[in-house]
Amino acid sequence: KNQMKKYTTFQFLIVLVSFFGLSSCTDYLSVEDGFSASDSKDYILTDPAQSRRFQRSIYLSMPNYSDYASAASGGLGNPWASMSDELSNNANGTLQNIGVQGYTSFSAASHRWQALYKTIRTASIYIRDAKIIGKVGDPDYVSEAELKSLKAECYFMRAYSYYLLLEQYCPVPVLDDIASASDPNSDYERNSVDEVVAAIEKDLAIAITDLDPTRTSTTVASGFEESRLAIPTIGVALAVRAKLLVLVASPLYNGGYAEGMALTNHDGKKLFPQNYDASKWVKAKDALKDLLTYADAGNYQLYKSASNDPNLNIYELFQKYNKEIIWGNPVQSWGTVEAAQTPRDITVVAGGSNGSTLGVTQEMVDAFFMKNGLAITDAGSTYEATGFTNVLNPATRFVKSGTTVYMTDSNVLKAYANREPRFYAAVTYQGKSWHDVVSNPSLQGTTPATSKVTKVLFARDVPSSKAPAPLPGYGGIANNDNRLGGIPKTGYLCYKNSNRTIHPTVASGIRSVFRPSIIFRLADFYLLYAEVLNELNPGDPDIVKYIDLVRERAGIAGYATMQTNGTKTGVIGNKNAMRNAIIAERRVELFTEGQRYFDVRRWMIADKPEGMQGGLFTGMNMNGNASDLTFFQKINIDNAPRKFDRAMYLYPIQLSEITNSRKLVQNPGW
Numbered sequence: 218k219n220q221m222k223k224y225t226t227f228q229f230l231i232v233l234v235s236f237f238g239l240s241s242c243t244d245y246l247s248v249e250d251g252f253s254a255s256d257s258k259d260y261i262l263t264d265p266a267q268s269r270r271f272q273r274s275i276y277l278s279m280p281n282y283s284d285y286a287s288a289a290s291g292g293l294g295n296p297w298a299s300m301s302d303e304l305s306n307n308a309n310g311t312l313q314n315i316g317v318q319g320y321t322s323f324s325a326a327s328h329r330w331q332a333l334y335k336t337i338r339t340a341s342i343y344i345r346d347a348k349i350i351g352k353v354g355d356p357d358y359v360s361e362a363e364l365k366s367l368k369a370e371c372y373f374m375r376a377y378s379y380y381l382l383l384e385q386y387c388p389v390p391v392l393d394d395i396a397s398a399s400d401p402n403s404d405y406e407r408n409s410v411d412e413v414v415a416a417i418e419k420d421l422a423i424a425i426t427d428l429d430p431t432r433t434s435t436t437v438a439s440g441f442e443e444s445r446l447a448i449p450t451i452g453v454a455l456a457v458r459a460k461l462l463v464l465v466a467s468p469l470y471n472g473g474y475a476e477g478m479a480l481t482n483h484d485g486k487k488l489f490p491q492n493y494d495a496s497k498w499v500k501a502k503d504a505l506k507d508l509l510t511y512a513d514a515g516n517y518q519l520y521k522s523a524s525n526d527p528n529l530n531i532y533e534l535f536q537k538y539n540k541e542i543i544w545g546n547p548v549q550s551w552g553t554v555e556a557a558q559t560p561r562d563i564t565v566v567a568g569g570s571n572g573s574t575l576g577v578t579q580e581m582v583d584a585f586f587m588k589n590g591l592a593i594t595d596a597g598s599t600y601e602a603t604g605f606t607n608v609l610n611p612a613t614r615f616v617k618s619g620t621t622v623y624m625t626d627s628n629v630l631k632a633y634a635n636r637e638p639r640f641y642a643a644v645t646y647q648g649k650s651w652h653d654v655v656s657n658p659s660l661q662g663t664t665p666a667t668s669k670v671t672k673v674l675f676a677r678d679v680p681s682s683k684a685p686a687p688l689p690g691y692g693g694i695a696n697n698d699n700r701l702g703g704i705p706k707t708g709y710l711c712y713k714n715s716n717r718t719i720h721p722t723v724a725s726g727i728r729s730v731f732r733p734s735i736i737f738r739l740a741d742f743y744l745l746y747a748e749v750l751n752e753l754n755p756g757d758p759d760i761v762k763y764i765d766l767v768r769e770r771a772g773i774a775g776y777a778t779m780q781t782n783g784t785k786t787g788v789i790g791n792k793n794a795m796r797n798a799i800i801a802e803r804r805v806e807l808f809t810e811g812q813r814y815f816d817v818r819r820w821m822i823a824d825k826p827e828g829m830q831g832g833l834f835t836g837m838n839m840n841g842n843a844s845d846l847t848f849f850q851k852i853n854i855d856n857a858p859r860k861f862d863r864a865m866y867l868y869p870i871q872l873s874e875i876t877n878s879r880k881l882v883q884n885p886g887w
Contacts, residue, residue, distance in 0.1 A: 258346065265350045265357040272343050272367050275374040276447060278336040280381070282811040283714070283734035284550040286557035286575050288312055292329035292385065294550070297814035300327070302830055304809070305576040305707050305854055308557065316834070319860035322869035322887045329385055330871055333378040334392075340371035340378075341395050369427035373449045373457075376420035380461050383413050384815055385868045386884065387470065387477060388488045391416045406482045406880040410489055414465055418458065425454045431516050433540070441538050446545060446733065452516050453544040455508040456737045462504045463745050466497035466752075467819035469866060474821065476863060476885035483880065498752045505746045517543055517739045519770050527638045527772025528611035535714050536732050541740065545733030552729055555719060558711050560673045560697045561704070562681040563651060563690040564721050569702040576705030577644050579835040579851055584804050585640035590774035591785060592801065593632075601631040603849075608634045611641050612652050612717060613670055617661045624670045626650050630849060638772045639805055645710040647675050647837065647848065653690045656720035656727065660692050671695050675708045676841060676848035690722055699839040706854045708837025713809050740767050740806055748799045755792040764799060767806055800827065818866050831861030862886070 261267045284294030288310020299306035299315070306312045311326050320326070347368065351358030359367070382389040390405035391413055408416070428451050434442040464470060472478065472493035480488045512518065520541040522529035534541060556564065557575040564570040583593055593600040605628050613624035629648040633640075645651070654660045654670040662668040669692025677700065682693030689695035697704060705711075720726035743763040750757040765775025776798065779785040788794045803816055822828030836854040841847030864886025875883050 258342070262343075262347050263350060265359045268347060268350060268359055269367070271339070272347070272371065275336050275340050275343075275371060278333050278374060278378050278381070279447065279546045279548070280736060280811070281546050281548055281550060281734045282736060283546075283554060285809050285811070286554045286711075287550065289326065292327040293332055293381075294327075295809075295811040296327045297811045298809045301814040301817070302578055302828075302834065303581050303813055304711060305578055305705065305834070305836065307574040307576060307704060307706050314855075316859035317855045317857045319865075320869075322872040322875070322883065325869050325871070327868070328871050329381055330874060333382050336378045337375050337392060338395060340375040341392065343371045344368050344375075345395065365427045366429075369424045370449060372420045373424035373428065373454055376417045376424065376454075377449075377457050379413060379417045379420075380457055380464075383410070383417075383461070384464060386870055387867050388413055390881070404878050404880050406484075406486075407488055407882060409487065410465060410470055414461060417461055421454050421458050424449075425451055428454055433516070439538065440540075443538075446538065447547050449544065452508070452511055453737065455504070455511055456543050456742065459501070459504040459508045459742060459745065460737075462497065462501040463749060464819055466494075466501045466749070468821040469819045471497055474866060477867070480882065480885055482882055488882075495753075498749055502746075502749045502753060505742060505749060508742055509746060512739060512742075517541060519739055519743075519766060521770060527770070528614070528641070531639050531642050531771055532612075532717070534738075535735070536716060536730070538733055541738045542733065542735055543737035543739060543742075545735050547733055549732070549734040551714065551716070551732065551734075554714055555716070555721075555729075557703075558645070558715050559721060560645070560651060560671075560689070560695040560710065561702045562695045562697070563653070563671065565702075566688050566690060566722055568681060571703045573697050573703040573710060574705060575711040576707035576836065576854070577709040577711050578707055578854070579709075579837070581804075581808065582640075582644055582646075582709060584801065585643070586637045586773055586805065588635050588637050588773060589784065590637075590768065590779055595785060597784060599635055601634070604631045605629060606631050606634050608649075610650050610670075611638060612712070613650055613654050615655050615658075615661055617663050620663050622661070622663070622665060622668060624650055624654060624665050624668060626672065637805075639808075643711070643713040643808055645673055645712045647673075647708065647843065649673055651690070651695060652715075652717040653692065653720060653723075655717045657691065657723045659723075673697060673710075674843070675705070675837065675839060676843035677839075678842035678844050690720065704839065706836060706839065708839055708848065711809065735810065740770075741803075741810075741812065743767050744799060744803050744806065748796070751792060751795045751799065755795060756790050760795060761789050764802055767802060771806070797827065821866065823861055823866065824863060829861075830859065830865075832858050834859060 261271050278293060280293050282295045284290045285298040288308035289312060290296040296312055298304045299312040347364060349359055349361050349364055388407045388410045391408045392405060428449055430451050432442045432446055432450055433440060437443060472490055477489040478491055518540050520530060520534040520539045522533050556572040559572060561570040561573040562568045564572045586592060587598045587600055591598040607625050607627050608629040609623050609625045615622055626648050633646050650670040650672050654668055660669040669687060671689050671692055672694050674694060674696045675698060677698045679694060679696060681689050681696040687693035716730045718727045719730060743766055747760045747763040750760045761777050765777055768775045776788050780789050788798050804813060817823040817828035817830060823830040833853045834855060835851045838848050838850045838852045841850060867884040869884055869887035875881055
């Protein structure tokens, strides 16, 4: 059974993928891609259908942040979660050992460069050359109003493409004309950070005048204009501008990266600002305020379930389009995610599946808060690292005959007890039950005692259940140890975004559920606003207001409450303490969403204890047993320390681009 919704935008993107394959460095600026050799530009831009088709190719540069579980996600996917301290990806491919092996300007595989410059060229051609075609009464035509809208989308996607390039590589060439792949003189030097920012802001300002205000609708049941969800709106443009200005106010771009400040073009032109500029935080604040004001005008809001149950809040948020999502991509990779996050012997009941490869690092597990809102290292947190207890599992919630039932897992390590709702929605640990009691209604009773659920194990001493006992996924035991098939090296499986109605083997079960891949959501910008305000004025009361809105939606105490009751004091009004609180909150709230990799770099903490991306990372002992507690011994999960040096604050420009250019300079250290 497949519950995928059919989105018009989704369909045209799939068609485009078949026409516009991402090309090699030799032809990425070619206008003819996807069209026959006889299709001239004059024909393409004088035929209404071909004009729209050409314009729609700009959407191939939309990132797919749901692509975090594949073995070799590209730069417009989400390799970033596996390239940070969040995940350990054990799928056989590029990302399996990238933390230990690192990368060079030759071997680095997660590039955005070619695809985005292709989009920039396409958008520029359309802006310059597209015209009104036909008139009312013709079988098909492009009116003045439609043309303005199509060009506004091009201005936006050109701006957003430059933003994505700036985020990955820092300053890049801004093309002031339309390069031709056949022109041997098509060679560009890098513009400065400030010049790239100015170009992005200019395009965004033009786009905003003709983009639609919103995608909400009162005429469809979902409340959203489903056929146009991928098309950017005014709110999306405001979000990009806010992201941009926070990025360039941050230390990496704002006088904090000495190696960048020394970088010059061949003519000696400096590419990075040479001094810290506090006014950039003011500009970022103003941009964020513009977005939040727009959100508060009925356009966006933090998602909350009908009952405001925190466990449902942070689960349902990712399972359907809702008003927290500012922009989402209908092209998504949830099928790959489900395979990588479902325990091995549930995916294949006979055992031996090659899925179940997406592990969570122990460091990430430890970053989640306790249910009282404290970090596990805080005094009074109630955290216990040893011993065993019973733990209620929110992921097993179902309603039967009007009764809401939750299953409780027995003999669970106390380290997993009394944690916050985001933890239980994000991590599968030893002894946690899977959601087959939700996805397989035959297992449901009216009480926990009359219901069945499969327990997931990673230790080596208890095998998966076999017939006639209840099978894995049918109320039995699913072992995911390291002796056969796919395994997570850490003794934890990622669980975030898993849909609890999906069951891979039950007869007539749901196999897939469509949901968008989120690019921007409001909680991200609440935390960015708190960050910016803290940099400008640590006493601003809106700092704690916005971080606490995110925390309270997730079911944990905010810092204002903890300050009042004395649970945790000394954070509000303390710039460094609040900065660390915001860093910790973003790490948890945005887990797997492609933000952590870039956050630790723009903050310049990737080589510091509070954000260390190199060195040894740990997990449970997959060679151990639960019975003698050897499984619960934390061990190094890699065969060597992960690599991080200061060159890795920026991604290298692809070596072929450097060698083919007389003007392009490489990033420092590469």
